[in-house]
Amino acid sequence: MPKLSCPVCGGSLDIPEDALPGELFEHEECGAQLELEVDDQGSRRLKEAEEIAEDWGE
């Protein structure tokens, strides 16, 4: 499984090939909530996930 680096602690995470842009991952080592970002060229990186906002829900 491809590895991406954690923007918080610099460690690495396994991210499945078929993960969707915007999918959330928790980095178990440091506890960071991360989100997969895919740019127009298809390159992938992790960024810190957005904070839950007041209108979030179902």
Place this chain on the structure above:
Amino acid sequence: MEAVEVELIYDVARLEERLIFKALRRVGLEAALTNVKSVPIGWESPGVSLSIIRPVSMHRALYAASIREAVGVPTVNRSSTILFSGDKVLTLSMLRRHGVRFPESYVAFTVEAAEKALEKIGTPAVDKPPVGSWGRLVSLIRDEETLRSLVEHREMLPSQVARTHIIQRYVDGGRTDYRVLVLGGEILGAMERSAREGEWRSNVARGGRIRGVKPDPEMMELAAKAAEILGGEFVAVDLLKDDGGYMVNEVNGVPEFKGFMEATQVDVPLRLAEHVKTVLRR
């Protein structure tokens, strides 16, 4: 290449969005993803036949649906359903208009009004903001003092919505509620949610225990009616029960269903994808 038939609009990809995307392909539909955090959405044709609206933010969902509808693309759900289910004051107004029972409730905008609402309802009561989910900012009020503190704290929040209080009779019912999933007017199933030890809210996000139940006719009729009133194609209806029978607590216009699938073994994304396919082939 075959034209894209279905667009999945989302902001955060939860398990639900991943499963829906896979299910659309499983039933042979050409599906595309639109992440509203990455791309702007304009009032031009997106070249799709239907949009499934899944942002976790109510306003992103509402606006995305309204923009697609404006250019003639049908959406699941419609913007009106997302608005009238996303704001619980509007939900209750719609339910009342159609004679559907819900727990006695008042809306209060100030400490003074909240205290008067509590006098009418009595304790314990529930205080919740009109918008939000997963039990967030939902409080059990056991006395006037607690209510006053809570309203004063919420006064410090910048949002007018968070400073609006729905004060509602607390329906105990063994700290249990029922979630019924409705798709195209059909009942997909029902689950019972019970609050965990040390918690009064039964939300799955709060650790509520879940189990699938066979929906009884009253439950099915009420859930289908609530969905119909809000024009909901794919909604979750949360029901409470007291001595007078079932009543509607909330309707969810962008329902999560991970817990529901676990409890009922219903393949919700597959059913949704099949439903969308049927709608498109009509």
